[in-house]
Amino acid sequence: MKQKLSIVKIGGNVIGDPSQLSHLLALFSKLDGNKILVHGGGKKATEIGNKLGIETKMTNGRRITDAASLDVAIMVYGGLVSKKIVAQLQALGTNAIGMSGADANAILAHKRPVKEVDFGWVGDVDSVAADNLFKLLQAGFTPIFCALTHDGKGQLFNTNADTIASELAIGLSQQFETTLYYCFEKKGVLRDIEDEDSVIQTIDSKAYKSLLEEGVIAEGMLPKMHNCFHALQNSVQKVCIGDSSMLEKTNSNFTTLTL
Template sequence: MNLSVIKIGGNIINNPAALHEALDYFASLVEPAILVHGGGRKASQVITEMGREPVMIDGRRITDEATLEIVTMVYAGLLNKNVVAQLQHRGTNAIGLSGADANAILAEKRPVKDIDYGFAGDVKAVNAPLLDGLLRLGLRPVMCPITHNHKGQLLNTNADTIANETATAMAAHGYEVSLQYCFEFPGVMRDIKDSDSAIPSLTPGSYADFKADGTIVGGMIPKLDNAFAAVGAGVKEVVIGDLAALRAGKGTRCTRA
């Protein structure tokens, strides 16, 4: 059975028009689908409004106890339930999940090495039988980036990682999975100033070549590392692009060969 796992980030969540378009796209999918959302920009906004200073190192949030409370309210409450309500409006019977709900995602607190990220969680297991059961009931899971450690502790987990681990778990459960990362560019760009320079396809070999010659650098590297980890673990394809590209069946398609 085919399955689409769609990840939308803060650039879409924070833009009402873009969010409505993304949810229209998700609701239009015929095959079973799972939505994973981030929302880091909204979380940082709320943290600031509550008189605290967001702390980020290399794009990763330092999550102390107070920050964990705020991001849980924002991700698992405000954003997740707004997305679910908007999908219900579109006739899509969505169900919002944190990792703690029905033990959907088990994680562990990230070990302290050079940096103490606080209550950041690294995924240990995704409950594929649960998600399979919900999909077979005609429900569409909407997953937020809050997980738990089965000891009563909530954890803040990167949404890209949740999408990657969810897609991998569902592939191992027998689904043909297309993982789609919806972000602000038409694909992985040769030149971000040239909207026509999206790379149409990547394999592990061509990805290595583009890294070696400096075409792919910076923040795209961890995203693509995750993409090829998913492909190597059984996900059929990972597609990266903006909403227009995904709607048109374009974007950068990452495959095994």
Template sequence: MKQHLSILKIGGNIIEDDAELDKLLKLFAEMDNPKILVHGGGKKATALLPKLGITPKMVNGRRITDAATLDVVLMVYGGLVNKKIVAQLQALNCNAIGMSGADGNSIQAHKRPVKNVDYGFAGDVDSINADLIKNLLHLGITPIFCALTHDQKGQLLNTNADTIASELAMGLGNDFEVILYYCFEKNGVLRDISDEDSIIQRINSKSYQKLLSEGVISEGMLPKLHNGFHALNNGVNEVRIGNLALFEKENSNYTTLVL
């Protein structure tokens, strides 16, 4: 029987809120089974860019990562945010290790081809080094991945954290029973964004398409559901979307994705 593995991606608003992040990391540290945490840090990077004389560039909600922006993203994601999380987890007796995709050649990617928009040094994932990550987990070490990958030619790439979490879940699905969590400030996928109680508790492939056509799912929720269903179609056991209540045993007020 396969061992359970929890892969948790945390959203930017949780990273920005010290109290919420502290609560989440305590819950994460208390998980007995092997676990991986994935984070971004886009809001911190966006706030820092103008202070360094760099104008943030976004198209359709996605960051344009030019060379100067990539340097800032590297500092924020791989340094500031990652190492603070690792240090907090060590204080909670969770033996964490901070990682980018370049560390241990853990996540290879390629620079996104230019079609309608040139996203600069944005990466699309090609492969996961499952053996390395599996060995770390078996040693009782918890990987903390920032949203950076590499192309094995010396180039780091800014990569969507939702995608990294999904790719890790798929890459480790042969060795573990994987539950993928997308944890952010909302209670789950909401039918009405202004009503926190309008949680859609269960979404399958058919209802997902209907919600897309109705415009219920849009903007920041799109990559979570796209990657969630992609993961389910490629061996991941379960995908849950919600806030910190995801980890309360008696709670069912979150969204579960099913095929």
């Protein structure tokens, strides 16, 4: 019987709110068994970049990562945000270890090809070093991944944190029974964006298609849902979307995705 693994991805609004972050980390620290946390930090990178006079460039809601912006991402994701999270988790009794895709050769990627848009130093994931991560988890460490990958040739990339969480879950699904949690500021996928209590508690492939056609799932939720179903189609046991309260054992008011 496989051991269980929980992979929790936290969004920028959670990272940017100290009380929300503290609450989530307290819940994360109480999760049973093996666990991994994945975080971004785009809002903080924008804030620090502005202070340094480095303009944030976006297209269709996606970040363009030039050389200067990549340096900011490395500093903020791999340094400022990562180490603050690791320190808080250590205080909560979780033996956390801050990681990028380059650490332990964990996540290999390639530079996104230039098509309609040149995203710069943005990486698309090629592979996850599941054996190396398995050893870390079995040794009692809790990896804390930031949104950075590498190409194995010395180049770091800015990589979408939702994608990293999905690819980690897929890569480790052979060794573990894996549940992927996407934690953000909403209680789950909402039928009515104006109604915080209109959580759709279960979405399977058929319902997903209908919700797309109805326009219920749109805009920023589209890439997140794509990552969710990509994970499910590649042996991940279960995917959940909601706010930090979904990590509480007594809570059932969030969205669970299944095939």
